[in-house]
Amino acid sequence: MKTSRRDFLKTGLALAATVSAGRFTRALAADAPAAPRTILAAVRDGSRTAMLDRALAELGGLGQFVHPGQTVLIKPNIGWDVAPDLGANTHPELVGHLVKLCRDAGAKSVSVFDHTCDQWQRCYANSGIEPAVREAGGIVVTGDDHALYRTVEIPRGVKLKSAEVHQLVLDSEVFINVPVLKHHSGSLMTGAAKNLMGVVWDRRFYHRNDLHQCIADFLTFRKPDLNIVDAYHPMVRNGPRGRAADDVVELRSLLASTDIVAVDTAAARLLSQNPADIRHIGLAAAHGVGTSNLDSLDIRRVKLA
Amino acid sequence: MRRWLKPLRVAIALVFLGVLTAAFLDFRGLVPARLAHAFAAVQIGPAALAATAGAVLGGVALAVILVVTLLFGRVYCSVICPLGILQDVIARLRHRRSRVLRFSAGNKLLRYGVLAGALLAVGLGATGAAFTLLDPYSHFGRIVATLGRSALVFGNNALVPVAQALGGQAIYRVPPPAPSLGLVLFALGAAITVTALALWRSRIYCNTVCPVGTALGLLSRASAFRLTIDQTACTKCTDCLRACKAQCIDLRTGDIDASRCVSCANCLGACQHGGIAYRFAWRRTPRAPDSQRRAFVASALLLPPLAALPSAAPKPRRAPVAPPGAQNVDRLLDRCTGCQLCVTACPTQVLQPSVFDYGWFGFAKPHLDFGRAFCNFDCLRCGEVCPTGAITPLALADKRLTSVGTAKFERSRCIVETDGTDCAACSEHCPTKAVNTVPFRDNLRLPEVKEDLCIGCGACEFACPVRPQRAITVTARATHTRAAKAVEAKPQLPKPVGDFPF
Numbered sequence: 001m002k003t004s005r006r007d008f009l010k011t012g013l014a015l016a017a018t019v020s021a022g023r024f025t026r027a028l029a030a031d032a033p034a035a036p037r038t039i040l041a042a043v044r045d046g047s048r049t050a051m052l053d054r055a056l057a058e059l060g061g062l063g064q065f066v067h068p069g070q071t072v073l074i075k076p077n078i079g080w081d082v083a084p085d086l087g088a089n090t091h092p093e094l095v096g097h098l099v100k101l102c103r104d105a106g107a108k109s110v111s112v113f114d115h116t117c118d119q120w121q122r123c124y125a126n127s128g129i130e131p132a133v134r135e136a137g138g139i140v141v142t143g144d145d146h147a148l149y150r151t152v153e154i155p156r157g158v159k160l161k162s163a164e165v166h167q168l169v170l171d172s173e174v175f176i177n178v179p180v181l182k183h184h185s186g187s188l189m190t191g192a193a194k195n196l197m198g199v200v201w202d203r204r205f206y207h208r209n210d211l212h213q214c215i216a217d218f219l220t221f222r223k224p225d226l227n228i229v230d231a232y233h234p235m236v237r238n239g240p241r242g243r244a245a246d247d248v249v250e251l252r253s254l255l256a257s258t259d260i261v262a263v264d265t266a267a268a269r270l271l272s273q274n275p276a277d278i279r280h281i282g283l284a285a286a287h288g289v290g291t292s293n294l295d296s297l298d299i300r301r302v303k304l305a
Numbered sequence: 306m307r308r309w310l311k312p313l314r315v316a317i318a319l320v321f322l323g324v325l326t327a328a329f330l331d332f333r334g335l336v337p338a339r340l341a342h343a344f345a346a347v348q349i350g351p352a353a354l355a356a357t358a359g360a361v362l363g364g365v366a367l368a369v370i371l372v373v374t375l376l377f378g379r380v381y382c383s384v385i386c387p388l389g390i391l392q393d394v395i396a397r398l399r400h401r402r403s404r405v406l407r408f409s410a411g412n413k414l415l416r417y418g419v420l421a422g423a424l425l426a427v428g429l430g431a432t433g434a435a436f437t438l439l440d441p442y443s444h445f446g447r448i449v450a451t452l453g454r455s456a457l458v459f460g461n462n463a464l465v466p467v468a469q470a471l472g473g474q475a476i477y478r479v480p481p482p483a484p485s486l487g488l489v490l491f492a493l494g495a496a497i498t499v500t501a502l503a504l505w506r507s508r509i510y511c512n513t514v515c516p517v518g519t520a521l522g523l524l525s526r527a528s529a530f531r532l533t534i535d536q537t538a539c540t541k542c543t544d545c546l547r548a549c550k551a552q553c554i555d556l557r558t559g560d561i562d563a564s565r566c567v568s569c570a571n572c573l574g575a576c577q578h579g580g581i582a583y584r585f586a587w588r589r590t591p592r593a594p595d596s597q598r599r600a601f602v603a604s605a606l607l608l609p610p611l612a613a614l615p616s617a618a619p620k621p622r623r624a625p626v627a628p629p630g631a632q633n634v635d636r637l638l639d640r641c642t643g644c645q646l647c648v649t650a651c652p653t654q655v656l657q658p659s660v661f662d663y664g665w666f667g668f669a670k671p672h673l674d675f676g677r678a679f680c681n682f683d684c685l686r687c688g689e690v691c692p693t694g695a696i697t698p699l700a701l702a703d704k705r706l707t708s709v710g711t712a713k714f715e716r717s718r719c720i721v722e723t724d725g726t727d728c729a730a731c732s733e734h735c736p737t738k739a740v741n742t743v744p745f746r747d748n749l750r751l752p753e754v755k756e757d758l759c760i761g762c763g764a765c766e767f768a769c770p771v772r773p774q775r776a777i778t779v780t781a782r783a784t785h786t787r788a789a790k791a792v793e794a795k796p797q798l799p800k801p802v803g804d805f806p807f
Contacts, residue, residue: 042805081683117734117768119653119681121334126683145478147466185742186729186750203730208770210726236796238738243791249798269806272799277748279727294807301805 037298038291040257040266046304048232048254049097055228055256056101058300065226066174068106073113073172074098074138075224077180077195078127080241081118087235087248089127090180094230094254096132098178103137110136111168114198115143117241141168149201156287157217159209164201169222177224177260181231181267183239183247187211188278189271190240191264192227193219216283219260223289227263229255231270261290262297310570314384322390325442328690329449329649332458332479338650338689345646345692349381349517350440354432354640354693363694371524377583378525378532378568382511382518388441389511389518389567392503396550399504405543406506409552411565412513420516433695434666436642439516444495446644447669451484451492451658454649458482480654483677487660488669507550512565522564531586532566532573534559539580548575624781625662625672626761629680629707630688630696633784634663640695643669647687647696653678655763656687671696673709675763675779680709682736682762705737708788710761710779712740714754718776721751731765731777738791740765740777752777757789 041055056062066072076090084091095112102110112133116123120142124130130140142148149164169175179195186207187194193215197203206214231253238247253270257263261284268275275281275292285292321344328341345351347366355363370381382389419439426435437443458479468476484492502510511518525531534545536559545554548571553562561581572581624634628647631637648656648671655678656671663670671687673680682705688698699707712731720728731752732740739758742750752765754777761779769775799806 042807044805045803081681119678122652122681122684139474141474142477145465147478148469184729185732186727188750204768204770207728207730207768208720210724211728212726236799237793238741240733241736243736243738244793246793246795249796251799266807270799272806279748299807 037296038257038259038262040255040259040262040294040297040299041302042266042299043254043256043302043304045252048091048094048230050304051232051252051254052094052097052101052228052256054302054304055254058302059226059256059258062101062105065176066102066105066107069108070106070173071171072102072107072110072174072176073168074102074110074133074176074178075169075195075199076112076114076129076178077190077198078114078120078123078129079117079198081116081122081126082242083126084128085233085245085248086242087180087182087233087245088240088242089123089129090178090230091232092128092132094228094232095129095178096136098176098228099133099136099138102174102176107174110138111141111172112138113141113143113166113168115166115201115203116198117203120144143198146201152221154217154221156220158213160206160214160217163205163218163221165222166199166201169199174226175222175224177227179227179229180234181229181255181270182235182242183237183271185239187215187280189264189268189273191267192224192229192260193264193280193284196224212279212283215280216287216289219284219289220287223260225258227255227257227260229263229267231255231267234271236271257297259290259297261285261292262294265292265294266299308574311574314380314570318384318390318393321385322387322394325387325445326449326453328646329446330454330457331649332454332461332482334650334652334686338686341646341650341690342692345442345446345644345690347385348440348442348692349386349521350436350442350642351644351692354436354642354695358640358694360694363692370521374521374524374528376529378528378530378563378566379518379521380568381521382508382567383569386441386445386511386517388445388499388515389508391445392499392508392510393550393569395500395503396507405546406549406552407546408555408557409506409509411552411562415513416519416522419514420519423516430639431666433638433641433643433670434668436693437669440642440644441511441515441517443642443644444499446646447488447492448496448499450645450649451488452496455482455484480677482654484658485660488658491669506552508567509552511567512551512553518567519564525566525568526564528563529585529587530583531563532561532568532581533584533586534561535580535582538578540578542578544575544577545572545581548572624783625659625667626675626710626763626779626781627785628656628671628673628687628696629704629709629760629785630691630699631709631785632697634781635783637670637695638663638666640693641670642693642695644692645669645671646690646692647671650686650690652684652686653681655680673763675766677767679734679763679767682764706760706788706790708760708782708786710759710763710781711756712754712759712761712765712777712779714740714752714777715774716751716776718771718774719752720771720776721745721749725749728770730768730770734764734768736760736762736764737788739788758791760788 041058043051043054076095080088082088099110182190184190233248235242235247265275324344328336346362352363352366356367423435465478551565553565627637657674658669659672688696737758743753745751765777
């Protein structure tokens with residue numbers, strides 16, 4: 001699989017970095033870490049694009065994730081037929097900028113889709129994401145076509161043993177998850193892991209068969225290569241659809257990490273929620289797909305203003 | 306004049322036929338709602354209904370049609386009515402120029418009988434049903450929407466794999482329409498009848514069955530400018546008979562039956578001898594006793610009362626939900642002609658034509674089918690296109706508060722209760738947060754309905770994963786009401802402000 005090659009390269013690079021930095025760290029501390037800790041970039045108080053640029057810089061640049069000639073899938077939240085100011089969807093400015101960065105990094109194609117809750121054409125248009133992606137040189141693909149989904153086995157799934165997954169997830173070389181952070185009346189929070197419900201055909205199955213467990217189970221099948229959480233103006237009530245622009249608060253934050261559990265753990269904190277209350281975070285950590293122990297991470301806290 | 310009148314007529318007719326066909330075929334929302342509305346609202350059936358509700362466009366359209374008819378005869382039937390124009394297209398497929406349709410006296414009893422029946426039905430309060438059964442525009446709509454659109458969607462979806470293989474995103478799969486068998490049969494019956502009659506004798510449908518044609522025919526008989534044969538110029542060459550699609554030119558007597566002439570102007574161009582022309586006819590002396598008017602009155606008296614019908618209507622299993630803007634079910638049934646323009650315009654396809662959901666008189670009229678989709682919170686299209694005013698156009702703020710039904714939550718069926726796991730699909734979709742979740746045992750969240758906030762959009766029912774019976778369902782309101790508007794204070798910023806909480 002392509003992921004294993006990428007993982008191999010990443011590990012290799014990381015090892016090389018450790019070795020070269022070894023002499024320096026040994027001088028500083030007696031018990032040097034064996035491997036570098038996963039980075040969680042947390043940026044505040046900038047524009048969406050500036051915070052994304054900075055977060056990517058902290059993670060070593062987008063070139064760490066997107067190599068020339070690769071096919072890239074960006075999965076924002078486009079679930080609802082509402083304007084960007086309601087905070088129900090990932091902000092189009094952020095998605096558009098990310099598409100552009102991927103194109104600049106030499107991506108062969110950058111595709112964007114979501115299996116929406118409201119009618120998809122209206123969601124794509126009214127979220128502002130479709131025009132933003134087009135303008136940035138990306139491709140907008142429907143998530144509302146059953147023929148585009150293929151059934152996959154999820155051997156490690158507890159409740160979700162198989163799922164019909166959009167072919168872009170299965171066929172793209174790079175998978176970037178770009179959720180918007182918001183309150184959710186059922187799962188308490190929509191973050192990076194919850195956002196991946198939009199890549200499967202049968203969302204009702206999740207609701208019927210232990211929502212939290214299914215969300216966690218999917219991660220054992222496929223983790224995104226990078227998670228970028230749009231927390232510029234998170235919706236703090238009436239989620240996930242939201243009722244009015246009043247439902248959002250201006251937090252001007254952005255989180256980014258390869259660890260989807262870590263990024264959701266931090267995101268829960270941004271919403272003043274206890275990560276332990278959000279069951280899918282714990283269940284995902286139990287699956288070993290990431291860590292909810294923020295102390296084990298290399299958190300890069302950056303304030304731009 | 307005789308040379309350009311027909312091309313002008315054909316040009317305008319094709320615009321009407323083209324726009325309305327496109328509107329009823331439209332499965333991607335490409336035809337602007339205003340355009341579809343404008344071309345449908347000037348049709349005489351919808352215009353008459355809308356005018357009685359005080360619609361300006363309907364009133365003006367009705368007045369213009371009546372004045373034009375009184376001046377020049379049944380121009381409406383040749384230029385504006387899509388079913389009439391469609392018959393010309395069908396007839397052309399076979400007749401070309403060769404066939405001569407002889408003068409026919411017409412079946413007066415049938416003509417006036419249908420018109421009298423229609424008027425009687427209106428008089429008895431079955432206005433909506435009468436228009437549904439008889440209005441030519443509405444027949445056209447159902448034929449194109451139910452048969453043509455379904456075929457088009459099927460073809461589109463068959464092309465999607467090809468397009469996707471070529472890497473294109475321009476063609477995408479759309480949900481296949483699922484009109485009920487009753488509606489398909491009805492539309493098919495109308496299509497076959499109209500096609501067969503058009504192939505057989507061109508405009509005989511318009512001159513025998515269509516009450517709009519008959520009514521305008523009565524007016525045409527008194528029109529100011531009438532096609533008249535100039536006996537001194539006429540050589541009885543029958544060129545005009547070849548051109549006439551209404552079989553209304555009697556060369557033996559030299560008369561043109563104004564009540565059946567559809568003012569197509571074909572004969573004007575066909576006559577090489579200048580034998581037919583529009584002549585001002587209002588100077589004439591009063592006519593002899595009027596046999597047609599007598600036939601009309603007689604047939605009206607002969608008609609069996611239609612009032613006995615409704616009692617036979619089957620009981621609906623569950624009261625259907627009328628679309629926002631319909632105001633109440635009775636009003637919808639009164640004013641809707643079942644043309645399907647709202648059904649084709651509905652982007653989520655939650656609007657579906659009923660068969661007997663509303664009873665007999667509700668045939669083909671739209672209801673919200675929450676098994677299929679839900680009514681989009683910010684969508685106004687059905688009210689924007691409706692030509693009769695059956696679905697009144699709403700402002701977005703009003704639409705968002707118009708309550709067409711109420712959600713009923715059945716806790717004993719809910720996943721959270723039965724399985725002890727979180728779900729919240731209902732509250733997730735609810736745009737007004739009439740359905741919200743409240744803390745429940747074991748860190749779970751249970752749905753709760755605030756009825757005063759509910760607008761009955763059906764998002765909760767559509768999303769509910771419980772089968773066979775859903776845990777939350779929308780009960781129709783026979784009369785729509787206004788939902789309450791939730792007021793919330795601005796939420797507080799999560800703590801700590803301006804720093805990282807981790």
